[in-house]
Amino acid sequence: MVQIDHNLSPLPATATQPLIRPARIHDVDQLTDVLTASFYADSGWLQWVHPFMRLSIQEDLKQRLRSQSPRYVCLAAVPTSAEGSGRTPAIAGTAEASLRQPWPWQGDRHVYVSNLAVEQGFRRQGVASALLQSCEHIAQRWQVDELRLHVMEDNRAAQALYRKAGFQTLQAEDTPASWFGLQARRLLLRKHLPPTARPS
Numbered sequence: 001m002v003q004i005d006h007n008l009s010p011l012p013a014t015a016t017q018p019l020i021r022p023a024r025i026h027d028v029d030q031l032t033d034v035l036t037a038s039f040y041a042d043s044g045w046l047q048w049v050h051p052f053m054r055l056s057i058q059e060d061l062k063q064r065l066r067s068q069s070p071r072y073v074c075l076a077a078v079p080t081s082a083e084g085s086g087r088t089p090a091i092a093g094t095a096e097a098s099l100r101q102p103w104p105w106q107g108d109r110h111v112y113v114s115n116l117a118v119e120q121g122f123r124r125q126g127v128a129s130a131l132l133q134s135c136e137h138i139a140q141r142w143q144v145d146e147l148r149l150h151v152m153e154d155n156r157a158a159q160a161l162y163r164k165a166g167f168q169t170l171q172a173e174d175t176p177a178s179w180f181g182l183q184a185r186r187l188l189l190r191k192h193l194p195p196t197a198r199p200s
């Protein structure tokens with residue numbers, strides 16, 4: 001089980017389960033580790049580019065965290081026990097939520113979820129589901145009733161997660177790499193939030 005800090009306030013000292021809280025700048029190294037390990041293989045020839053990918057992820061994340069934009073939140077799932085991989089990393093998972101308010105002809109106002117990743121040893125324990133739930137809570141606080149995100153068409157684990165969480169496909173998007181069969185297509189998924197769930 002995962003606890004969600006719905007007020008997104010700091011972790012209570014008595015917590016014994018992972019808790020979702022806003023990430024802070026001092027979390028950047030741990031968040032970078034989770035993201036890099038989740039999205040980039042560290043074997044074969046890829047091990048040579050791994051440090052560069054890590055640096056790039058770290059610098060981008062630092063920039064976003066320092067921006068302190070009221071339309072952006074980076075979440076951290078914090079384990080408080082030694083479950084999972086045997087060691088206890090400071091961060092078990094992460095996700096980012098940003099308010100997107102396109103021009104009227106570009107679609108609806110929505111919260112875009114990105115960089116959802118869970119450390120290997122903490123998977124299948126509901127951490128990603130709890131992060132998505134926190135994103136929904138943030139959307140409701142921002143008075144937005146739709147979440148959107150992209151997932152690669154061949155990412156079966158993430159697709160299963162999103163379908164279970166109630167997301168549906170809005171459109172499939174080709175990229176230059178997918179045209180040449182070098183990469184799968186991207187799917188844009190969305191989830192409508194019930195208006196009754198909005199705070200009064």
Ligand SMILES: CC(C)(COP(=O)(O)OP(=O)(O)OC[C@H]1O[C@@H](n2cnc3c(N)ncnc32)[C@H](O)[C@@H]1OP(=O)(O)O)[C@@H](O)C(=O)NCCC(=O)NCCS
Binds near residue numbers: 039117119157
């Ligand atoms: C996808 C990912 C975020 C899932 O995180 P997680 O914390 O393990 O997910 P949850 O425990 O909340 O899973 C909820 C449900 O999603 C589905 N699911 C999650 N991982 C799955 C897998 N590997 N295979 C099949 N279904 C899976 C299951 O229905 C699961 O419910 P269940 O465990 O009761 O069967 C994680 O595997 C990950 O970080 N992957 C690498 C990064 C990534 O692909 N991110 C998504 C980018 S779009």
